[in-house]
Every structure is written in C-alpha cells, then in structure tokens.
Amino acid sequence: MATTDRAIASAEAHSAHNYHPLPVVIASADGAWMTDVEGRRFLDMLAGYSALNFGHGNRRLIEAAKAQLERVTLTSRAFHHDRFADFCTQLAELCGMEMVLPMNTGAEAVETAVKTARKWGYRTKGVPDGTAKIIVAADNFHGRTTTIISFSTDEEARADYGPYTPGFEIVPYGDLAALDAAMTDNTVAVLLEPIQGEAGVLVPPPGYLAGVRELTRARNVLFIADEIQSGLGRTGKTFALEHEGVVPDMYVLGKALGGGVVPVSAVVSSAEILGVFRPGEHGSTFGGNPLACAVALEVIAMLRTGEYQQRAAELGDHLHHELGLMTTGGAVETVRGRGLWAGVDISPSYGTGREISEKLMDRGVLVKDTHGSTIRIAPPLVISKEDLDWGLEQLRAVLTR
Incomplete structure (x- = not known):
C-alpha cells in the first residue's frame, strides 16, 4: 500500500471511529497550505474550525512557544x-x-x-x-x-x-x-x-x-x-x-x-x-x-493590532461576493456567514457535502461538510487574496457540469 493508504488503514484499525476524516494524511503545514505524506500540497479552507485563525506555523506563535518551552x-x-x-x-x-x-x-x-x-x-x-x-x-x-x-x-x-x-x-x-x-x-x-x-x-x-x-x-x-x-x-x-x-x-x-x-x-x-x-x-x-x-x-x-480583524473583513467581503455569484448557476442554493466564514448549501443534485469535499480535495482544496449538503469555508485569516481566489476557482470547477 502507498504511504497514505497505509496510514489511513492503521488509523482505521487502531483508533475509535468517532470521526470520518477525508482520506488525506497531513505531514507539514505553513500559513494557509498543508502538505501530505506524498508531498501533495493542499489549501486549507477550514483552519481547524477556527483554531488556526493565524495560520499554520505562525512564526510569532511558534517563537513564543519555543521560548516558553525552554x-x-x-x-x-x-x-x-x-x-x-x-x-x-x-x-x-x-x-x-x-x-x-x-x-x-x-x-x-x-x-x-x-x-x-x-x-x-x-x-x-x-x-x-x-x-x-x-x-x-x-x-x-x-x-x-x-x-x-x-x-x-x-x-x-x-x-x-x-x-x-x-x-x-x-x-x-x-x-x-x-x-x-x-x-x-x-x-x-x-x-x-x-x-x-x-x-x-x-x-x-x-x-x-x-x-x-x-x-x-x-x-x-x-x-x-x-x-x-x-x-x-x-x-x-x-x-x-x-x-x-x-x-x-x-x-x-x-x-x-x-x-x-x-x-x-x-x-x-x-x-x-x-x-x-x-x-x-x-x-x-x-x-x-x-x-x-x-x-x-x-x-x-x-x-x-486590528490587522487580522481588518483582513477578515476585507477578504470576507470578497469571499461572500464571489460565493454569491455562484448562486446564479443552480449549484449553490444558499450562502451564509460573516467575515472569512461561510456556510455553502450545495444543491443535492450536484452531490452531498461529503462528495463535494472529496472532489475539492482531489483538486488540492480542503474543506469539510456538515449536515448533508452544506460545506463550511473558513480559511486562516492570513490567506492571500490570490490563494483564496484559487480555492474558489476549484469550487467553481467542481460545481461546473
């Protein structure tokens, strides 16, 4: 088995099945990006359910932790x-x-x-x-x-x-x-x-x-x-x-x-x-x-400093504008949220939230579903506009027939 398959099989065999994670095995991360054990990069559009607002491996936070560890x-x-x-x-x-x-x-x-x-x-x-x-x-x-x-x-x-x-x-x-x-x-x-x-x-x-x-x-x-x-x-x-x-x-x-x-x-x-x-x-x-x-x-x-709040507000306006445009094509039924946080209801005819999440994973974007046909989008607040747009482009591609 490949490294990913072996890691997933071992986890399935030896850990309680209280979660149903996507079939990806992360080995490292930086900012808004994560890399799996096979070397593939993924844009993190979930941010640990908001635990990673400041991104993976934020240097200020890592340095503060390292200093205290000593x-x-x-x-x-x-x-x-x-x-x-x-x-x-x-x-x-x-x-x-x-x-x-x-x-x-x-x-x-x-x-x-x-x-x-x-x-x-x-x-x-x-x-x-x-x-x-x-x-x-x-x-x-x-x-x-x-x-x-x-x-x-x-x-x-x-x-x-x-x-x-x-x-x-x-x-x-x-x-x-x-x-x-x-x-x-x-x-x-x-x-x-x-x-x-x-x-x-x-x-x-x-x-x-x-x-x-x-x-x-x-x-x-x-x-x-x-x-x-x-x-x-x-x-x-x-x-x-x-x-x-x-x-x-x-x-x-x-x-x-x-x-x-x-x-x-x-x-x-x-x-x-x-x-x-x-x-x-x-x-x-x-x-x-x-x-x-x-x-x-x-x-x-x-x-x-207020810079992270401002960034979430500005990029959030852009996020919701772009997601709103997707509601005109029939694939997206409703978009809710505020700032860099959105719930996107996908038309069931296009797939379940899990299926959409897996298709996005195949294109290098990680999100997570909730309640059937809904996916949540909540990238780290440090994400660049270019990366955010790239992630949204992958969602458009997944929802295009």
Whole structure:
C-alpha cells in the first residue's frame, strides 16, 4: 500500500471511529497550505474550525512557544507562575471584562460557564437550590461532554448517551418571542453562539442578539456568548457580537486563543460573576499553564493590532461576493456567514457535502461538510487574496457540469 493508504488503514484499525476524516494524511503545514505524506500540497479552507485563525506555523506563535518551552511548561495551579497574571489581565482587557477563568478545551470552558451561571444563580440571584434553568438554542453546538450533549438537538451527538443532564430549556435560534416566553424566575442564563458554526454558519436575524441582551438584562439573567468559533477575528471583528454592538455578561473562548499550537480556553466575565468561586470549587491541572499563557499572550498582542480583524473583513467581503455569484448557476442554493466564514448549501443534485469535499480535495482544496449538503469555508485569516481566489476557482470547477 502507498504511504497514505497505509496510514489511513492503521488509523482505521487502531483508533475509535468517532470521526470520518477525508482520506488525506497531513505531514507539514505553513500559513494557509498543508502538505501530505506524498508531498501533495493542499489549501486549507477550514483552519481547524477556527483554531488556526493565524495560520499554520505562525512564526510569532511558534517563537513564543519555543521560548516558553525552554523555561517552564507546567506548575499546576498549586503555585503561581510568571505568565499567569499577564494572561488574565490582558485577556480581560481585550474582552472589556475584569476576570478570567482559564481552562483547556472549548467544551471545558462551556462546562465552566454552565457551572458559573448556576452558582451565580444560587449565590447572587437567589434562585432556589437545584432549580436553576439555562436557556439554549436549537441546532447549537457547544461541545461533546455529557452535560453539553444533553441540550443538543443533534440526535447523532445525543444518541445512546443518556440519562441526560437536566436544567436546560431549548428554544428556536433567532426567535426572541420564544426566548422571552421561556424565561422564568429560575432562569439564570441564556447560552448562545452569535453565529452557529456547526449548524452551517447560521447568522441570526438582524437585531436578534441586541434583543437577547435587552431581555436578559431586564430579567436579571446572564447572557453567555460562546465565541469559541466566531471570536478572535474570524468575522471581521474581535468578537461576532460586536457586529450588533452587544457586550455579553460572559464570553466563552477557545480554539484560536491557542493559535493552533496548544489548547487554551477561558471564561471571561465580571468580578461579581466569576467572584462566586472559592478555592477548591472548580479547577484544572493544565488550565492556565505557562506554555498556554505564553502562546495566548502572543495571540492577544496580535489581535490588538486590528490587522487580522481588518483582513477578515476585507477578504470576507470578497469571499461572500464571489460565493454569491455562484448562486446564479443552480449549484449553490444558499450562502451564509460573516467575515472569512461561510456556510455553502450545495444543491443535492450536484452531490452531498461529503462528495463535494472529496472532489475539492482531489483538486488540492480542503474543506469539510456538515449536515448533508452544506460545506463550511473558513480559511486562516492570513490567506492571500490570490490563494483564496484559487480555492474558489476549484469550487467553481467542481460545481461546473
């Protein structure tokens, strides 16, 4: 067997089949390009689901990691280390907040947000013990832990994992009336993605997020924004909520915060809200470790320049213009998204999302499908306009009969 076939066969034999990756085996990467074990180059139009916003092998991030590797990588939270205070201070400032609770993965950060909201509800709002409710949106994707899939409407994510964690109310995404009707005195939080990525890059109706902010403020309910995929430059702003001038009570961050180098996540909020925790009530051995903080600090410094947000905005306008032109030919039914992030619904007569992804792979472009006939396009923010146009040309070729 060829090297690719041998690697895939070994993976299929010895790893659980919890993913269905495209049949490509990556060996190296730089910027917006990846190279497989056979030496073939591929344009990365997925960017690790936004974890690689700053591209593969970004020198600033790699150098920050290498420098920290030579000093100290882990202390646990049993001791302070010299990168922790700067990380928390600077991330809080970037978010316009006061406190940070660092974790590792996005799912851990969402779990932390759920725990924070419940504890705030009991200690601050005065909700009777054991009755706190959190409202979420249908078609959400916040992770895959048992509690998180308990409020998923994706049966593939939920099936055979019960019994499920109670305490969640699901309402239609984008429906303010339904959200208002679901709120009770025991509601402690509304947890939403400003743009639903896994659902197909769904952008809510104009005014919806501002309306959520008004409703939650009026009812003394926390607005928790899961910006794990949508945040840190992807949509042309530091946070997707900025497009409606909205500031939540709590940000949930991950993916790009670690620059594609190490897993870093965080809950960022006010001192009043995160101040509900006392020592021993929540934690993580690796959360906020020196290596993670060093890389995240460089990410924060890069975001402060605004150049990545501007690049995402400008190239994003171009991306959506070009994708919009494809809707006139019948192959593309709908295009959604914001910035360098798009969900493209392919007419089923042209193939499934998986089939289109495989055809693009054969032409040197890597994307990933979701929900049948939808493909997601989310290249690293460092992609050149020329490379972006080349990738779009391959999509046009695949969809031409």
